[in-house]
Amino acid sequence: MVVRGIGGRGVVAAASYEARRFGVRSAMPMRRALELCPQAICIPPRMQHYRQVSRQVFAIFHEFTPLVQGLSLDEAYLDVTASRLLKGDSVAIAKAIKSRIREVTGLTASVGVAPNRLVAKIASDVNKPDGLTIVTPDEVLAFLDPLSVRRLPGLGRKTGQKVEAAGIHTLGELRRASDAVLWPIFGRHTPRIRERAAGIDERPVTPDWEEKSLSAEETFDTDIADPARLHAELARLADRSCARLRAKRLVAGCVTVKIRRHDFATFTRQRSFAPHSNESRVVANLAHVLLDEWLRSQPGARLRLLGVGVSDLAPAEQLDLFEVPGRTPSTPLDEAIDRIRERFGQDAVRRASSIRR
Template identity: 45%
Template structure:
């Protein structure tokens, strides 16, 4: 890990971030199974404390299912403004140790510490120092994975959770991967994992035993990635300039909506959420998309691409309303609406007309 020819990459992942913030700020919640989200019939779990995870409660689980698994589950409404504030503290700590930071979300990031500006003896010591600073500054714990590439570092950060760290060195990487279930691999989702299982691929060793031709035949363009990670290979750099491609927000109504005014109000609320992010990040996109999910779970999207970036709340409102009105009125209940802005770029000519066409 200390050879100058080898990258030193740390993946930091906060432990049950949203739920841990709530337990930190409300001592009465400590030690209890906590879910961040809504307990309503339409609600979903945004995050779960480790006490709740023991019962199988996890993020994206419907609230009714979570309560069935854990009747004593305590629901807390999310406070995203607080989570964002804490995230800024954490990312400022990262910057004390390296300028090469690739954020993945509010609560996790890759750090390339190869250059080691703090002159710490090892990447292991660097990860330990970062976690100590986070605890000192925020009162929260984080886990860390240390390795010579991003794929292994992310796997490693989950290996000693919560509040731990694990290193995968170059001499152990390939062999360690062989021992793991492929369902843990980044890029292997539940559907792919089931397909792999049907082909006799349960572990990294099983994946490595398959030829590139076999993987291409069954997984197409993903074959290169699966062939590489089965051998512990990942050449992707930590990219501090990674551009976010979109910003979106969605909500599930407490009951189905059919009245146009109610649906439009939900769309405007989501547009406001998106606009606040765009304005704060100074990132403005040319494409606006509205998502509608009906009560039979049919989902549709409508998009408009502009000749220049959308640079005002009013323009975003107008675009989102025009899109949702293209599917109104409706006799079928609507359970969810969402708004996304994408195709970020700098504005060049504000004299051009804004929107032209609507597409499915």
């Protein structure tokens, strides 16, 4: 089974373990996924349902510790050091969390128990689905050394290829490799890479980790050159980004528009603004200006992708500090639209500016 994006140019959002055996993976173009696994059952994503279940899962995490650092809808770091007196040792806590998730949601969970974030992350990935992998401090090297270098979080596909081309295939080999081999690949980051291959990670679990930016983008089924259609798509993407801001009770002070031409050349245009806002109208208006400026320099350009991002984020509680006298806020309208969509679905109500003509 494959969860796919909408349209002919969609990408794989998630793949079942059965589909993964055929080489299907997240972010793969759907056409390629269906070439590898033509019998795959493709279903559209249900983001509203995913978010609801994610809230249930994170509520369970908080039953065991306040130190929860979310990585995505379904993944988080938990520091249970201070919970062990009340909840039992780390393994008992891990088993209890798995049991509670199954009880509340009906889902399985894979858990890694280890001395630090890095090793716990790797451990959680090696025995899916429904795994429980325990790595004690004195077992870290024995656990990591045989693993593929591709298991190291943050080591991208292209860098992984370079590492393997240098004759390094396991984390143990990476840990023991000389500077002469690693420096041409990693440069000044070589010592840090060697530490990570050895499972050394001093980063704490930070539950109040601050997001730096939010964005929404879409790859079109067919290239679009009509400026009116592009602006309608842009308005819809700006609305999505701002809805996420409001859901997280954040405001932004910078807008970025991402533009990808039919030939895959990619451009970004960015502008700061004041006061900070999470109003769809404010962000969309600035995004329209940025797109118009780019289109004037690229008349007739056909686009395959547009995106709208917001950054320079701050808590929405500070919004009053940024208000401008005489300005009429549209936030009540935004919040009403958000509530309607939460209850009836994302397509229940649309802004006129985002309707494709």
